Amino acid sequence: MLVEGITSRPVHGGIQVDLFARRHFFALEGEGALALLAQAPALDEAFFDRCEVLYAAADAAGRGYDEALARLKPDLFRQTPTVETLLFRLRGCLSRATMGTRLYVAGGEGFIGRCMNVAAGFGMDAGTVLTEHRGSAARRVQCVHCKGITEDVSESPFACSHCGLNLLVRDHYSKRLGAFQGVCIDAEEPVSASRTPEEVFQ
Amino acid sequence: MAIMFRQETFRDDFTYRNSPANIHRFPFPFDRDEYAYSVNIEPHVPGRKGTIYESLIDVDEHYVAEMADRALVLKEDPLRYQALPHMMQAQWDVLELLMEQQAAGYPEHFSLTRNGDRWRWINRPLGIDDTFTFGARETLPYEPLEYIGRQTQGDLCIVDQRDNNLWMDAGLVTTQADWSLDFDVGMNFMEWHGPVPLAHGMGIFDRALKFLLNLQLGQPVRRFNWTMTVNPRLDTSPENYHKWGRDRTTVTPVNVGRKVHLRVELQTLWRLPRSNAMLFVIRCYLMSMEELVTVPKWARRFHRVLKTLPQELVDYKGMTRYRDTTVEWLSRHDDGAPTSPGIWPD
Numbered sequence: 001m002l003v004e005g006i007t008s009r010p011v012h013g014g015i016q017v018d019l020f021a022r023r024h025f026f027a028l029e030g031e032g033a034l035a036l037l038a039q040a041p042a043l044d045e046a047f048f049d050r051c052e053v054l055y056a057a058a059d060a061a062g063r064g065y066d067e068a069l070a071r072l073k074p075d076l077f078r079q080t081p082t083v084e085t086l087l088f089r090l091r092g093c094l095s096r097a098t099m100g101t102r103l104y105v106a107g108g109e110g111f112i113g114r115c116m117n118v119a120a121g122f123g124m125d126a127g128t129v130l131t132e133h134r135g136s137a138a139r140r141v142q143c144v145h146c147k148g149i150t151e152d153v154s155e156s157p158f159a160c161s162h163c164g165l166n167l168l169v170r171d172h173y174s175k176r177l178g179a180f181q182g183v184c185i186d187a188e189e190p191v192s193a194s195r196t197p198e199e200v201f202q
Numbered sequence: 203m204a205i206m207f208r209q210e211t212f213r214d215d216f217t218y219r220n221s222p223a224n225i226h227r228f229p230f231p232f233d234r235d236e237y238a239y240s241v242n243i244e245p246h247v248p249g250r251k252g253t254i255y256e257s258l259i260d261v262d263e264h265y266v267a268e269m270a271d272r273a274l275v276l277k278e279d280p281l282r283y284q285a286l287p288h289m290m291q292a293q294w295d296v297l298e299l300l301m302e303q304q305a306a307g308y309p310e311h312f313s314l315t316r317n318g319d320r321w322r323w324i325n326r327p328l329g330i331d332d333t334f335t336f337g338a339r340e341t342l343p344y345e346p347l348e349y350i351g352r353q354t355q356g357d358l359c360i361v362d363q364r365d366n367n368l369w370m371d372a373g374l375v376t377t378q379a380d381w382s383l384d385f386d387v388g389m390n391f392m393e394w395h396g397p398v399p400l401a402h403g404m405g406i407f408d409r410a411l412k413f414l415l416n417l418q419l420g421q422p423v424r425r426f427n428w429t430m431t432v433n434p435r436l437d438t439s440p441e442n443y444h445k446w447g448r449d450r451t452t453v454t455p456v457n458v459g460r461k462v463h464l465r466v467e468l469q470t471l472w473r474l475p476r477s478n479a480m481l482f483v484i485r486c487y488l489m490s491m492e493e494l495v496t497v498p499k500w501a502r503r504f505h506r507v508l509k510t511l512p513q514e515l516v517d518y519k520g521m522t523r524y525r526d527t528t529v530e531w532l533s534r535h536d537d538g539a540p541t542s543p544g545i546w547p548d
Contacts, residue, residue, distance in 0.1 A: 008389065008396030120388075127365075144382050144440045147281075165444055172397050176388040183440055187447025188523065 008173045012112065012131040015104040017043065022100035024051045025093050026074075027115045029083060029107025030058040031135035033065035036106065040072055052076040052093055056086040058107075059135065083111055087118055094122040106132040109201070110140035110151050113178025126175045137201040141169055142179040149179055155197040157185045169201070204310050207266040207327055213274075218434035218488065224263055225493050229254050229466050230545050231426035235506040237515075239404070243413060246424035246470050253546070254468065257307025258422065259300060260485065261355060266327050268355050268377075268436065275376040275437050276352070281384045282439075283348045285360070285372035292360045293346040293372065294337055295474035296481050300350045300358075325353050348374055356468075356485030359383075361391075363478060368414060370394050371479075377436040377486045379429045379465065380443065380520065398518070417480060419473045427467040427484075429519040430528070434463055434488045453524035458531045459492040462524060464504065491528065495535040497547045502539060505532035 015035050017024065024047070026036055033055060051074035057066055066079045080086040094103075103124060105115040112131050119129050138154040148162025156169040160182060167182030174181070210217040220228065249255025254262075275282055285293060301323055305314040315322040322333045330353065334341035342349045351358045351374035360372040368391040375383040386394045391411050398407075417423065431438055432449040453461050465488050472481040495501035509529050516525050542548055 008393040142385065144385060145442075145444050147384070170397065172385070173393075174385050174389065175393075177385065181382070181385055181440075184444040184447065187444045188450050 009171045010112070010131070010173055010175065012133040015039075015106050015130045015132045017047070017104070018102045018130070019047070021102035022050065023097065023102070025090075025097070025101060025103045026051065026053045026055075027086065027090050027103070027105045027107075028053065028055045028069070029086070029111040029135070030056070030060035031065075032106030032108075032111070032132065033057075033060065033069055034106075035132040035134055036072075036104070037065070037068055045073075048072050048074045050075060052078075054078050054080060054086050054089050054093070056080045056083050056107075056111075058083065058111075083114065087114060090115060090118050091121075094119065094124070097122070102130070103128075104130045104132075106134050108136040108138060108152075109133060110136075110138060110178075113140045115178070116175055117178035120176055139169060139201050140179045141167065141182040142174070142177050143167055143182045145184060149177075150182070153180075153182075154199055154201045156200050157197055158182075205261065205263055205265070205308070205327075208263050210264070210267045212267070212271045212434055212436040216433050216435070218264070218267070220489055220493050221263060222496070225489065225496055226547060227253050227262075228489050228493075229426065229468050229487055230464075230494075230497075230500050230504075230547075231428050231466050232503055232507050233543070233545050235503050235541055236510045237507050237512070239406070239515075243410070243423050243425045246422040246472075254487075257303065258470070259303035259307060259354065259483070260468070261304060261308050261311065265355055269328060269352060271436050272352060272376045275439075276348075279441060282376050282441075283345075283351070283374045284383055284387045285345060285347055286388065289347075289360055289362065289372040289477075289479070290339070290345075292362070292474055292477035292479035292481075295477050295479065296358065296360060297346040297350045298336070299472060299474070299481060300354050304354070328353060347372055354483075356483045359482040359484070360474075361480040361482050363415065363480060366415065367391055368411065368480065375484075376439075378439055378484070379427075379431075379467070379486075380438055380440050382440045384441070414471060414480070417471060417473045419475055422470055422472040424468060424470045427469055429465050430521050430524075431463045431465045431488065432461055432524065434490070436486060436488075450520065450523045453527050455527055455531060458524070458527050459495075460490050462491050462528050463488045464491070464494055491531065495532070498535075499541050499548050501532065501535035502537070503541050505529065505536040508532065 053069055053074045055066060055069055070077050078089055103119055105112050116126055138152040141150050141153045143160040145165055146163035150161040157166045160167050165184045166186050168185040170181045170183060172181045212218055254260045301314045304312040311326050313324045319336045321336050324331045357375040357377050359370055362369040362371040370386050370389050373383045395407050432453055435446055438446060468485045470483045474481055516522055
């Protein structure tokens with residue numbers, strides 16, 4: 001069960017904009033703002049007229065990314081107080097999206113997973129969503145035993161926030177769930193055995 | 203000839219045993235004395251009488267007990283059955299295929315009568331006599347895949363084919379060797395095989411995928427996979443790993459013969475006629491070491507295979523804690539004599 005180098009691990013290829021799209025939705029979290037800001041100088045007003053940008057500053061609050069994004073004057077710019085409220089708005093955007101809409105997601109690993117999960121609910125194929133990892137590598141993990149999801153996991157093993165089992169975070173990743181898999185690490189050991197967690201997803 | 207179905211359990215008191223006749227028809231998967239990693243796909247054609255290949259969907263003495271165990275698993279964890287919405291046509295394809303095959307192979311136990319869309323299905327071992335309308339979900343007590351899956355030995359996955367890939371889009375999985383349908387549903391071929399070590403680098407999955415994409419209707423294929431399980435437990439799911447994992451620490455030189463089981467999966471793949479999807483049957487056979495060594499050829503050969511298995515695979519198959527104990531025990535049943543070619547007993 002302790003296996004490295006698993007191929008289901010998502011590869012985030014970057015959110016190079018697709019100029020052929022008719023409409024552009026950006027879901028950005030924290031440092032993910034930089035993924036769009038870095039490309040902005042090469043993009044024109046006509047592009048931003050077709051853009052909707054949702055942004056949750058999260059850990060990057062106070063760094064001015066929100067103002068920088070607003071200055072791009074996208075057709076819609078909405079800063080949300082949390083990731084949850086961003087996902088709520090994202091559902092709203094996607095529910096009225098039409099053919100030719102491109103979705104771009106940039107931010108932490110867990111954020112990307114949650115956005116992909118929302119997109120899948122609207123029938124968007126994972127392969128058509130452009131993603132870019134920026135900021136924290138903390139993971140979103142599903143406990144295979146109780147099915148509970150724990151956000152922002154930066155250590156392995158960690159205690160499931162739902163059932164409390166000590167979980168090893170595998171590299172096996174479900175795009176449908178937008179989560180890595182956590183499996184009990186000490187099922188084959190006496191209850192007294194303990195392991196020191198290591199920070200591995202920073 | 204009617205099968206004598208055993209009353210036995212795959213949990214708690216573990217009363218599962220193979221009769222001597224059933225040991226003889228066990229699909230021992232090794233055709234040589236050392237371990238070789240390969241895709242080993244061959245046409246799934248009917249084989250010799252008295253082997254598991256006699257019928258293309260094999261029913262054996264464990265049928266009734268396995269179906270009871272499956273019902274227990276589904277009661278505790280209904281998520282072991284999942285089907286994405288676009289898979290309904292493929293579900294009906296699977297129901298038809300499994301009814302036809304079981305009725306053809308075992309007419310004394312199963313029968314299927316068709317009158318247009320009105321079908322009557324009789325399953326005597328489980329006491330089922332249902333009439334339903336083919337294609338009409340509401341005329342069955344479950345979705346078609348779950349309905350027939352509760353009456354078929356082996357895990358069932360329906361794999362959709364699109365974009366030059368295969369997608370795990372439906373399944374009924376209760377006897378799995380440590381993979382989660384709930385986690386893997388919706389994944390493509392490379393993704394759901396992600397955790398398998400070594401084979402990716404060897405290009406094995408690329409070749410297998412290319413081969414499977416061209417699978418033809420009426421020409422099913424098969425391959426073996428294998429692992430080992432402590433106690434004859436069918437439900438070695440990751441979902442319950444925190445409960446059964448401890449079994450792996452209970453093997454001793456004294457109990458290894460009856461505790462440690464060779465677990466063989468006969469995997470068959472069938473193209474489906476209407477949906478162009480594929481049925482993937484993963485049929486699990488279990489045999490204790492004590493039962494295995496009653497066939498001298500298998501005792502010698504399995505000892506040699508297990509001894510030469512690469513450590514990565516020992517770990518992946520979860521055998522790390524008891525491989526050596528098992529090899530040691532098997533060595534007493536290996537006199538070093540040469541073994542005959544092929545997998546069947548001498």
